Amino acid sequence: xxxxxxxxxxxxxxxxxxxxxxxxxxxxxxxxxxxxxxxxxxxxxxxxxxxxxxxxxxxxxxxxxxxxxxxxxxxxxxxxxxxxxxxxxxxxxxxxxxxxxxxxxxxxxxxxxxxxxxxxxxxxxxxxxxxxxxxxxxxxxxxxxxxxx
Numbered sequence: 001x002x003x004x005x006x007x008x009x010x011x012x013x014x015x016x017x018x019x020x021x022x023x024x025x026x027x028x029x030x031x032x033x034x035x036x037x038x039x040x041x042x043x044x045x046x047x048x049x050x051x052x053x054x055x056x057x058x059x060x061x062x063x064x065x066x067x068x069x070x071x072x073x074x075x076x077x078x079x080x081x082x083x084x085x086x087x088x089x090x091x092x093x094x095x096x097x098x099x100x101x102x103x104x105x106x107x108x109x110x111x112x113x114x115x116x117x118x119x120x121x122x123x124x125x126x127x128x129x130x131x132x133x134x135x136x137x138x139x140x141x142x143x144x145x146x147x148x149x
């Protein structure tokens with residue numbers, strides 16, 4: 001991977017600001033995309049386990065979606081400033097191990113994340129924007145997987 005540029009970081013952070021303007025609906029959409037692709041993933045999330053579909057007004061769902069997106073934004077910042085992603089939350093790896101998260105599930109989350117950002121940004125969506133989010137997410141996933149081992 002080449003250096004993560006200031007422009008890429010700006011694309012991620014500015015589109016995250018756009019996401020936050022409609023975070024409630026986009027959080028529901030994010031988990032809807034996940035469950036469309038991998039219905040079994042429902043059991044990985046305590047706030048989805050006992051519900052039919054994706055609950056619209058669940059604060060835990062919204063908080064978890066915000067955390068996922070914030071981790072990717074932080075990954076973008078770290079990639080530009082440090083050239084690598086370091087997980088600050090020591091529990092992140094063990095929680096993913098406990099839940100039995102697989103490589104395939106990381107891919108599902110990435111696809112849902114990109115679809116959600118595309119929905120949030122509308123006409124501003126571009127290959128460059130997609131690539132910036134992909135790189136930031138991929139490097140975050142590598143760091144989480146490392147913390148899982």
